[in-house]
Amino acid sequence: MERIGIIGVGEIGRAIVTGLCDGVDKSPEVFLSPRGAGTVAELSARYDGVQVCADNQEVVDRSELVIIAVRRQDRHEALAGLRVNDDRTVVNVMAGVANDDLRRTLGTDAPLVRAIPLPSVRERRSVTVTFPSHPVADAFFERLGGAQPVADEAAFNVFSALTGTLTSHYAYLATLTSWAAAQGIAPDDADRYIRSLFQGVGRALSDGTRSLQQLAADHETPNGNNERIRTTWFDAANSEALGKALDGLLDHLK
Template sequence: MKRIGIIGVGEIGRALVTGLCDGTDTPPEVFLSPRGATTAAELSARHEGVRVCADNQEVVDRSELVIIAVRRGNLREALAGLRVGDDKLVVNVMAGVAIDELRRTLATDAPVVRAIPLPTVRERRSVTVTCPSHPEVNAFFAYLGGALPVEDEEAFNVFSALTGTLTTHYAYLVTLASWAADHGIAAADADSYVRSLFQGVGRSLSDESRSLQRLAADHETPKGNNERIRTTWFGPDNSDALRKALDGLLADLR
């Protein structure tokens, strides 16, 4: 795809443009909606071939692949009256918006593919779940780190629910650093150490020869510190509470 349109230029839109354009001699043409004007103008100034359009219709008209990245609550307002020809390819990255709902909103028979790009697409290191599988969309996200196509929206919603745990992980790290500071450690030192500690965990996750369960076991000594925190804090009750929270989110996404 040589002409990419993005309607809704927030954090994911910014990450997509960065991943598509940074460090390549042959970036695609990218057309941005005027929504998120500050970010769109910044990206246009930074990357040759990135343009801010007058309105969303111009984005569609100039693009082969159109990415819809507005907030769910702004869906109808942002897309009202938009004309999307059947020759376009639409990628929906809005959580909780089904294919049929978006197709009705756009009044189009164009192919619509759902996707869950994460901010790490900016570094071309994000595996993006897509639904349904589409060769051009899969190739697009393969360039940005990888594509994981699923064939039905029920499975897609499960993956979407998993992404809802990201900021909980950050909040967990904040709590660890705050606890250390409460015990006399300089806040900057606590922050630095927690970052280093979990960057190491992140690197270990790249070892796909070991399952997640195996990795957990390999980092734990019987009756050691890690086992103590896991069994006293993240015991069956906390595990069940997390599962119930995910079930509730999944029900809403359906």
């Protein structure tokens, strides 16, 4: 797959381009929609194989695989009148937009695949959930860190809901930094320490031989500091509240 088109070059579109082109011996040709002039101009200037098209139709016409990454609320305007031949493979990365919905909008019989690429595709470290499994789309995401096909759209929506927890994690770290600053620690020192602390924890996640429960246990001693925070703050009520929030998000995605 050597001709890739991207309609909607926001954060995810930029990350995909970077993952495809940065530091590789041979990158594919990448065709970008013109909207977001600053971003697409920067990417086309940085990478030889990246070109900005005159419009979205040109993106489709010049590509074998077309990634649609516009915002959900903008899809009808962005895709109106677009002609997609049946020999294209279309990857839908719009959150909350089912393939049946997209097929009605495009009026095409081309294969449609939903996907959840994360910003870490720029480093080729993101495992991307896909539905349905398709050899072209799955091979594409394998080069960006891995593909994880799921059996049905219900399972896909569960994984989509899980991605909604990302910014809460960053906000949690920011809260820790603010607390330390309130105790008199210099904000820069608190920020540096929190980043180092959780980068180390993050590296432990690469050890697939230990379950998440085991990793938690390995970082905790009986009656120790970690156990105290886990049992007094992240208690059963807190865990239940998180589950309810995810249930609500899943209902919305359905």
